[in-house]
Amino acid sequence: MSTPKIRPTTAADAELICHFIRELARFEKLEDQMQATPELLREQLFSSNPVAHAVILEDAHGKPAGFALYFFNFSTFMGRPGLYLEDLFVLPEYRGLGFGKVLLTYLAQVALQKNCARMEWAVLDWNKRAIDLYEALGAKPQSEWMTYRLTGPALRELAAQSKQEP
Amino acid sequence: MSTPKIRPTTAADAELICHFIRELARFEKLEDQMQATPELLREQLFSSNPVAHAVILEDAHGKPAGFALYFFNFSTFMGRPGLYLEDLFVLPEYRGLGFGKVLLTYLAQVALQKNCARMEWAVLDWNKRAIDLYEALGAKPQSEWMTYRLTGPALRELAAQSKQEP
Numbered sequence: 001m002s003t004p005k006i007r008p009t010t011a012a013d014a015e016l017i018c019h020f021i022r023e024l025a026r027f028e029k030l031e032d033q034m035q036a037t038p039e040l041l042r043e044q045l046f047s048s049n050p051v052a053h054a055v056i057l058e059d060a061h062g063k064p065a066g067f068a069l070y071f072f073n074f075s076t077f078m079g080r081p082g083l084y085l086e087d088l089f090v091l092p093e094y095r096g097l098g099f100g101k102v103l104l105t106y107l108a109q110v111a112l113q114k115n116c117a118r119m120e121w122a123v124l125d126w127n128k129r130a131i132d133l134y135e136a137l138g139a140k141p142q143s144e145w146m147t148y149r150l151t152g153p154a155l156r157e158l159a160a161q162s163k164q165e166p
Numbered sequence: 167m168s169t170p171k172i173r174p175t176t177a178a179d180a181e182l183i184c185h186f187i188r189e190l191a192r193f194e195k196l197e198d199q200m201q202a203t204p205e206l207l208r209e210q211l212f213s214s215n216p217v218a219h220a221v222i223l224e225d226a227h228g229k230p231a232g233f234a235l236y237f238f239n240f241s242t243f244m245g246r247p248g249l250y251l252e253d254l255f256v257l258p259e260y261r262g263l264g265f266g267k268v269l270l271t272y273l274a275q276v277a278l279q280k281n282c283a284r285m286e287w288a289v290l291d292w293n294k295r296a297i298d299l300y301e302a303l304g305a306k307p308q309s310e311w312m313t314y315r316l317t318g319p320a321l322r323e324l325a326a327q328s329k330q331e332p
Binding site for chain 1: 169171172187190191196199200201202203206207210215217218235237238239240241242243244245246247250252253267268270271272274275276277278279283284285286287288289290291292297300303304305306307308309310311312313314315316317319320321322323324325327328329330331332
């Protein structure tokens with residue numbers, strides 16, 4: 001296996017990150033949800049106080065092979081931050097080479113450096129290949145928890161009912 | 167119903183927030199996971215760059231009746247931040263008065279003010295009363311997604327395998 005390298009990103013990578021996000025959305029059959037643009041990503045990831053961080057995985061020749069995007073969340077029970085992995089993606093031609101694990105080991109180091117109590121992420125229930133990897137690494141499914149999402153008109157309608165301004 | 171008010175928190179609320187988190191852990195039958203202390207919360211929530219934010223709900227007499235704790239996450243597909251509600255808790259003696267909804271409407275406003283594309287949270291699958299409220303508000307369960315968590319020795323073992331320092 002060629003040795004991949006991980007590098008941090010700059011505003012100049014916004015197009016590449018957007019490309020990877022679109023490829024991930026396609027793989028997850030969620031391309032209809034894809035609204036991100038390089039401009040939006042530049043603004044959100046490369047401002048003075050970025051909401052999330054992205055890294056690029058390059059193959060032995062310096063060609064981009066995948067990426068990961070993460071932010072820090074907070075566990076009230078632990079009283080410490082956590083690392084939440086929003087996206088992990090490896091291009092089809094690089095799959096089966098252990099590149100996903102290379103990204104995960106790197107992020108586990110980032111988590112420890114930042115005093116995180118844990119690392120979390122979500123996976124689609126049909127993505128067996130990814131699930132097998134996560135289980136092999138000792139990650140545990142949080143099967144008793146259900147995630148709820150409020151978005152679009154339902155979010156605006158709820159906000160409109162508030163009797164108090166934040 | 168007495169009219170409750172929501173107020174932001176300061177470092178002086180760390181003991182109260184810790185008390186509410188412990189009560190929530192007890193309610194969720196997860197008290198064994200509770201490691202937070204007022205000191206840890208003071209450091210994480212009230213530094214110059216806090217990782218999360220807490221608000222207190224007070225009854226008509228100014229008595230603390232519940233709290234919510236949230237942070238901002240990021241949706242790569244939307245290219246915009248989201249509001250993640252880590253904790254929502256109302257003391258038993260105030261349940262059935264609509265106080266949980268008061269907190270949720272307030273947070274929906276915070277989400278819109280901060281240009282968030284969505285609001286998300288997790289609920290234990292046996293917490294029917296909470297689930298009924300969330301469904302009534304138009305929140306959708308993300309049932310096709312499974313959350314994985316890596317923590318403790320498994321996290322440290324994975325980090326130790328990294329060939330590259332962050």
